[in-house]
Amino acid sequence: MNELEILVRLNLSGMVGxxxxxxxxxxxxxxxxxxxxxxxxxxxxxxxPLTSQAIVEAPDPGPEIELAARHQIxxxxxxxxxxPPALRSLYDHPIVLYRRGATTEADALAVGIVGSxxxxxxxxxxxxxxxxxxxxxxxxxxxxxxxxxxxxxHRGALLAPEGRTIAxxxxxxxxxxxxxxxxxxxxxxxxxxxxxxxPLRSAPETVNFPRRNRLISGLTQGVLVVEAAExxxxxxxxxxxxxxxxxxxxxxxxxxxxxxxxxxxLIKQGAKLVEEPADILxxxxxxxxxxxxxxxxxxLERGVLRRLTARPSTPESLTLLTRLPATSVEHALETLVTxxxxxxxxxxxxxxxxx
Amino acid sequence: MNELEILVRLNLSGMVGxxxxxxxxxxxxxxxxxxxxxxxxxxxxxxxPLTSQAIVEAPDPGPEIELAARHQIxxxxxxxxxxPPALRSLYDHPIVLYRRGATTEADALAVGIVGSxxxxxxxxxxxxxxxxxxxxxxxxxxxxxxxxxxxxxHRGALLAPEGRTIAxxxxxxxxxxxxxxxxxxxxxxxxxxxxxxxPLRSAPETVNFPRRNRLISGLTQGVLVVEAAExxxxxxxxxxxxxxxxxxxxxxxxxxxxxxxxxxxLIKQGAKLVEEPADILxxxxxxxxxxxxxxxxxxLERGVLRRLTARPSTPESLTLLTRLPATSVEHALETLVTxxxxxxxxxxxxxxxxx
Numbered sequence: 001m002n003e004l005e006i007l008v009r010l011n012l013s014g015m016v017g018x019x020x021x022x023x024x025x026x027x028x029x030x031x032x033x034x035x036x037x038x039x040x041x042x043x044x045x046x047x048x049p050l051t052s053q054a055i056v057e058a059p060d061p062g063p064e065i066e067l068a069a070r071h072q073i074x075x076x077x078x079x080x081x082x083x084p085p086a087l088r089s090l091y092d093h094p095i096v097l098y099r100r101g102a103t104t105e106a107d108a109l110a111v112g113i114v115g116s117x118x119x120x121x122x123x124x125x126x127x128x129x130x131x132x133x134x135x136x137x138x139x140x141x142x143x144x145x146x147x148x149x150x151x152x153x154h155r156g157a158l159l160a161p162e163g164r165t166i167a168x169x170x171x172x173x174x175x176x177x178x179x180x181x182x183x184x185x186x187x188x189x190x191x192x193x194x195x196x197x198x199p200l201r202s203a204p205e206t207v208n209f210p211r212r213n214r215l216i217s218g219l220t221q222g223v224l225v226v227e228a229a230e231x232x233x234x235x236x237x238x239x240x241x242x243x244x245x246x247x248x249x250x251x252x253x254x255x256x257x258x259x260x261x262x263x264x265x266l267i268k269q270g271a272k273l274v275e276e277p278a279d280i281l282x283x284x285x286x287x288x289x290x291x292x293x294x295x296x297x298x299x300l301e302r303g304v305l306r307r308l309t310a311r312p313s314t315p316e317s318l319t320l321l322t323r324l325p326a327t328s329v330e331h332a333l334e335t336l337v338t339x340x341x342x343x344x345x346x347x348x349x350x351x352x353x354x355x
Numbered sequence: 356m357n358e359l360e361i362l363v364r365l366n367l368s369g370m371v372g373x374x375x376x377x378x379x380x381x382x383x384x385x386x387x388x389x390x391x392x393x394x395x396x397x398x399x400x401x402x403x404p405l406t407s408q409a410i411v412e413a414p415d416p417g418p419e420i421e422l423a424a425r426h427q428i429x430x431x432x433x434x435x436x437x438x439p440p441a442l443r444s445l446y447d448h449p450i451v452l453y454r455r456g457a458t459t460e461a462d463a464l465a466v467g468i469v470g471s472x473x474x475x476x477x478x479x480x481x482x483x484x485x486x487x488x489x490x491x492x493x494x495x496x497x498x499x500x501x502x503x504x505x506x507x508x509h510r511g512a513l514l515a516p517e518g519r520t521i522a523x524x525x526x527x528x529x530x531x532x533x534x535x536x537x538x539x540x541x542x543x544x545x546x547x548x549x550x551x552x553x554p555l556r557s558a559p560e561t562v563n564f565p566r567r568n569r570l571i572s573g574l575t576q577g578v579l580v581v582e583a584a585e586x587x588x589x590x591x592x593x594x595x596x597x598x599x600x601x602x603x604x605x606x607x608x609x610x611x612x613x614x615x616x617x618x619x620x621l622i623k624q625g626a627k628l629v630e631e632p633a634d635i636l637x638x639x640x641x642x643x644x645x646x647x648x649x650x651x652x653x654x655l656e657r658g659v660l661r662r663l664t665a666r667p668s669t670p671e672s673l674t675l676l677t678r679l680p681a682t683s684v685e686h687a688l689e690t691l692v693t694x695x696x697x698x699x700x701x702x703x704x705x706x707x708x709x710x
Contacts, residue, residue, distance in 0.1 A: 122609060252607030252619060254477060255630045264607060264630050273622050275610045 001034055004096075005061045007077045009034065011096045012199055013058035015051045018078055019092040023047075067200055073173050074099045086110075090218045090244060094197035098173045101189030106164060108309055109287070110140040111249075111280060112216045112223035112241070115149030116232040120259055123227035124152045126251055130224060131156020133277040135163025137287070138306045140192065142166045142220050144212060145185060147178050149226050149234075158187055166219065169196040170212040171204035213237040214244070221284045222247030224274060228262025235262050238271070247283050249274040286352045297341070300324070304332040305352075308342060312349030356389055359451075360416045362432045364389065366451045367554055368413035370406045373433055374447040378402075422555055428528050429454045441465075445573045445599060449552030453528045456544030461519060463664050464642070465495040466604075466635060467571045467578035467596070470504030471587040475614055478582035479507045481606055485579060486511020488632040490518025492642070493661045495547065497521045497575050499567065500540060502533050504581050504589075513542055521574065522549045525567040527557035568592040569599070576639045577602030579629060583617025590617050593626070602638050604629040641665065641707040652696070655679070659687040660707075663697060667704030 001009070010016040010033070016024070027044050028036060033055075041052040068075050076083045076097045084103065087093050111134050115123055131141045131153040141157035143150040145167040157165035167188050169177070173196050176182040188194055195215065198208060213233060217223050217240040225248065228234040238248045248271040253260030267273050274280060281287040286309065297305065307313070307321040315333060319326045333350050336342035343353045356364070365371040365388070371379070382399050383391060388410075396407040423430050431438045431452045439458065442448050466489050470478055486496045486508040496512035498505040500522040512520035522543050524532065528551050531537040543549055550570065553563060568588060572578050572595040580603065583589040593603045603626040608615030622628050629635060636642040641664065652660065662668070662676040670688060674681045688705050691697035698708045 122611065126610065251610060252615070252622070252628070253610075254608055255481065255606060256477065260607070261630070264628055267607070267622065267628050268634075273607070273619055273628075275616070275619050279623075 001031075001061070003030060003079065004075065004077050005065065006030055006033055007079075007095050008061035008064055008075060009058050010055065011094065011197070012061060012064060013051075013054040014199075015054040016095060017092045018090075018095055020044075020046055020051070021095050064199060067174070068098065071174065071200075072100065073200065084219055086220075087215060087218050090214065093218070094215075096197070098196045098198075098200065099193050100173050101191075101193035103166065103193050104164070105309060105311070106138065106307075107140040107166065107192070107219075108311075109138065109284065110142050110166070110220040111284075112142045112220040112237065112246075113149070113153035113226060114143060114213075114216060114223060114228075114234040114237045115226035116229045116234055116259055116262070117147050117149070118229060118259060119148045119227045120253075120257060122253060122257075123149055123251075123259060127152035127226045128156040128159075130226070130277060130280075131165070132159045132163070134280065135160035135165065137277060137281065139280075139284075139287070140164040140166055142168070142216050144168055144170065144209075144216055145177070145181055145188075145194070147181075151181060151184065153226075154184060154188055158191060163191065165192045167192075167194045168212050168215045168219075169194055169198070169204075170208040172196055172198045172200040172202035174200040175202065175204065177204035209233055210236045214240040217241035217246050218244055220246055222249055222280065224249040224251070224280065225263050225266060225271070226251050227253065227257075227259040228266075229259050230261045230265070232262050235266070238262075238266055247272065247280075249280050249283075251275075297339070298332070298335075300328055301332045301336050301339075301341075304329055305336060305341060308350060308352050312345050312347065312351045314349055318350070356386075356416070358385060358434065359430065359432050360420065361385055361388055362434075362450050363416035363419055363430060364413050365410065366449065366552070367416060367419060368406075368409040370409040371450060372447045373445075373450055375399075375401055375406070376450050419554060422529070423453065426529060426555075427455065428555070439574055441575075442570060442573050445569065448573070449570075451552070453551045453553075453555065454548050455528050456546075456548035458521065458548050459519070460664060460666065461493065461662075462495040462521065462547075462574075463666070464493065464639065465497050465521070465575040466639075467497045467575040467592065468504070468508035468581060469498060469568075469571060469578060469583075469589040469592045470581035471584045471589055471614055471617070472502050472504070473584060473614060474503045474582045475608075475612060477608060477612075478606075478614060479503055482507035482581045483511040483514075485581070485632060485635075486520070487514045487518065489635065490515035490520065492632060492636065494635075494639075494642070495519040495521055497523070497571050499523055499525065499564075499571055500532070500536050500543075500549070502536075506536060506539065508581075509539060509543055513546060518546065520547045522547075523567050523570045523574075524549055524551040524559075525553070525563040526559035527551055527553045527555040529555040530557065530559065532559035564588055565591045569595040572596035572601050573599055575601055577604055577635065579604040579606070579635065580618050580621060580626070581606050582608065582612075582614040583621075584614050585616045585620070587617050590621070593617075593621055602627065602635075604635050604638075606630075652694070653687070653690075655683055656687045656691050656694075656696075659684055660691060660696060663705060663707050665707055667700050667702065667706045669704055673705070 038052040127149045135157035143153040157163040223241040250263040250271045393407040482504045490512035498508040512518040578596040605618040605626045674684045
């Protein structure tokens with residue numbers, strides 16, 4: 001078995017995340033793992049009878065890999081170059097991720113939008129609004145494809161021209177949950193991607209969703225909680241965000257609405273009260289400079305800045321990305337450097353000044 | 356002229372607060388002030404032609420003092436024992452206060468409730484609720500008798516059995532503004548008091564209200580802003596509260612309501628988001644211990660604690676106030692001391708442990 005096959009097989013066992021894999025590799029080479037006996041596996045701290053049984057009895061990964069290929073689903077090993085770096089930095093990330101659609105460098109700037117499945121018109125309306133406005137500002141909108149709030153957030157992002165959105169599913173990518181969102185999922189994958197850590201045909205088990213939530217927050221700079229009842233899964237996402245060092249943003253609401261209670265509790269605990277997209281942007285270093293009136297930017301500068309990330313870019317790549325004349329891009333880069341928003345590294349490449 | 360007459364006369368000039376009076380007394384004895392010429396007055400830094408003219412031309416205080424007496428209105432000089440200590444500690448407090456009704460030691464624990472005159476049903480409903488619940492918990496509800504929010508706050512306090520409420524007016528106490536609140540004002544004065552720093556027949560001039568707001572916040576431990584548009588006078592009260600070191604509490608609301616914008620701005624700046632009366636109580640040291648589950652108290656202990664303030668009380672006075680048997684009060688005091696909520700001073704009197 002090659003590396004991908006071994007990782008898919010371990011993932012099919014349902015018992016191995018990156019944390020256990022790390023310990024496993026302290027004792028054995030990866031290529032030896034498929035041949036290990038239960039007794040050998042149990043030498044690894046944290047692997048007991050159940051885990052060792054699950055690993056030994058995990059099915060042949062061949063059919064799963066073929067099935068993925070047949071459906072244009074990529075399987076990204078956590079060791080590979082396509083695995084999202086933000087997720088790889090999570091303590092216990094999935095050892096493989098299934099991906100339908102595509103991600104781009106632009107997805108490095110992302111905001112999660114989450115909320116209770118029970119929600120009000122207010123919550124749905126604002127999820128749509130924030131989805132659309134944040135996507136228009138070139139932030140990728142990440143959510144969970146669930147009914148109401150998640151759905152509104154994805155739809156909002158799709159309403160923005162070139163808006164990008166990513167869905168993390170709590171089931172395998174060959175299932176659609178909730179079923180009425182099949183069409184929406186197609187649209188999301190055409191303008192972004194759907195991810196899952198669960199094998200392709202996994203059912204949407206209740207236990208999957210809290211796990212899934214850590215990836216929503218993990219991929220983003222911060223998470224906006226639109227509405228959340230006191231025991232909502234959205235609060236789990238907010239807890240993950242805090243643990244991962246991501247920002248937590250909350251929409252306030254009427255104190256008479258049980259669905260705003262979770263948001264109010266988070267605000268009392270220090271989450272940021274949000275009324276406008278600018279409230280989110282100003283917390284994200286690369287976008288903070290866009291929030292007027294701190295540093296007024298021309299539309300041209302703004303267009304160039306939106307394509308810049310913390311990773312150095314050449315003027316040529318920016319010209320390609322912005323579809324602007326090379327001289328305009330060069331001029332904008334010069335003035336952005338003067339305004340302190342952008343800096344040049346030693347190689348003469350441009351990057352955002354905040355990092 | 357006696358001291359009260361001189362202070363009333365200076366107050367009638369409309370130009371002398373405690374800050375200017377302090378400087379005046381650095382140069383002259385109070386009894387000499389009525390005889391001073393404009394030229395002599397102008398020796399005092401801060402007294403120019405306008406102020407000196409207003410002082411010299413201020414009317415005889417006799418008729419004002421008689422008028423007050425005829426209407427059972429007391430005039431409290433800032434130097435006298437009846438002047439509220441919390442207001443005397445303000446940097447530029449009124450040199451006299453007119454009072455209709457009565458204040459008691461219980462008013463040392465007070466919360467202001469303020470809001471835009473424009474408001475929603477939500478704001479009125481919550482002002483009534485918080486007025487009633489805070490008054491039930493033995494906090495005196497302080498507001499400004501204005502339409503809607505203020506009115507609802509006062510009415511809420513009056514709904515609580517023995518609930519106390521105080522109104523600060525932006526006009527003289529012989530005027531009622533708004534006129535439809537004449538009956539409400541009578542009820543307030545029967546269960547609390549109305550105060551004004553303005554001469555008895557002063558009209559409700561626009562400039563009076565921001566001045567008046569500093570007294571609302573000044574008399575309280577903190578101010579609850581129920582609803583406030585972006586340029587509401589309620590925000591002025593909140594600013595005064597911050598300047599005076601009082602807490603600022605805010606009700607959140609829909610981000611689609613312009614009347615919650617002021618509250619949201621304050622929360623972003625650090626004001627405390629409030630959903631329940633407990634959110635307010637826990638910031639007020641003497642009441643913090645009541646908020647479950649920090650220190651569980653029996654109903655008896657609670658009844659006794661409610662009557663205790665930062666000023667030492669005898670068990671006898673507490674027996675009178677609580678209308679409980681003396682032995683029960685003594686037992687409750689003992690257990691409250693054990694629980695660390697109450698302490699005895701050197702004279703053996705009881706006071707709250709937080710101060």
